[in-house]
Amino acid sequence: MNILITGATSGIGEQLAIKYAKQGNTVIACGRNLEKLSELEKHTNIKACQFDATDLADIKQATLGFPAFDKVILNAGNCEYVDDARNFDSALFERVISVNLLAMGYCLEALLPKISSGGQLVLVSSSVTYLPLPRSEAYGASKAGVSYLAKSLAIDLNDVDVTLVHPGFVKTPLTDKNDFPMPMAVTAEQAADYMLKGINKRRKEVHFPYRFTLFLKALRILPLPLWLRLAKGLTR
Template sequence: MKKILITGATSGIGKGLVEIYQEHAHVYACGRNAEVLNHYNTFDNITPLQFDVTDINDIKLKTSSIDSIDILVLNAGNCEYIDDARNFDSVLFERVVRVNLLSIGYCLDALLKKVEPGGQLVIVSSSAAFLALPRAQAYGASKAAVTYLAQTLAVDLKEIDVSVVHPGFVKTPLTDKNDFPMPMAVTVDEAAIYIKKGVEKRKRDIHFPKRFTIIMKLFQLLPFGMWKVIAKGLSR
């Protein structure tokens, strides 16, 4: 039976992945939410692990008994917006970069050596990484860096396939906070299926829903000045 470790497994996309993978793999489901982790404890195929992804010592301690992993899914993340770029909030910026980007470095340090040759590393970025979006100085920058990190790992890692996931909008507690329209949003179950299918095909770039992400990728081709006008329109 394959062993898959998922961070951010207590909510949203990660929770959807636990539900779909536990049917035929052993899942190490990681997060901080004790209630959800206790619930996971009632399943034979799930080992709950409680740690903070921003704490390297905590990650190493709580995963020390794991000797091998077939698929490592680094999904934990958060989203906060900078409402007033002129009054730049560096505390918010640091918080978002720490959870979305630095945590990936900590998890790689603690866990990448445990991934079996022929195994897979799956890193969840965002389609926000494709374009400069309003108020996304922290979230977008962290996710653009995550995409770059995943791509450089794909270049350098031998024997491990790397996939980077670029979701469009997914209805989760994270996006429930959004105060703007979320075109073509998909459910957690749909997102989990897109990701699982992409992982099975060992796709380098898993992006969905395509009707949304392809439009984003096309916008990327515009001269920046033209995109800036469109983006300013989005922020109104």
């Protein structure tokens, strides 16, 4: 299979690229870090593709000569937290929305026409979308947009399967900066294994680790005022 993966220069994306390549697939590993992409190309079956996911023209130019893809996995993302909601930082909000949500739209315009009929589109969101959490105004809003986008595409795309991924906490360079506990966190390699299993089964939603994500899903039955009181307690 021909598989394109964005955000492949670190974390989950990197592990997915390596694992799919080891299975004999041709993997197009995408990202901005040319040095890291060059390292990935040392693996058999991995080809590097450098572009900025927030630049539509750059994506189209970089992927111009590629053949049809069996799977496109849109995994690139970023996280910044809002530390002072009273003095809202709109520049931070714009940065996160741009990388996590608008870039999805650019990638879809450039790459959806390249997915073979009967192929698969994978959008990586986050379990943060299950409940409003402290300091997550920007990150949560962006990932909620991704989740809604994936669910709508699953309705409107007739010849492409859509899989939505909701990871819990994953130990990556992105989460290394987190200054709070990450319950039931998994490694990037473990996360990639969860995703591979679910994606290959063409599940509509892949979420992990199950004990954590099921717990969050269960909490959604709480009345919103009660959850808000509980969530405020997390910040004290």
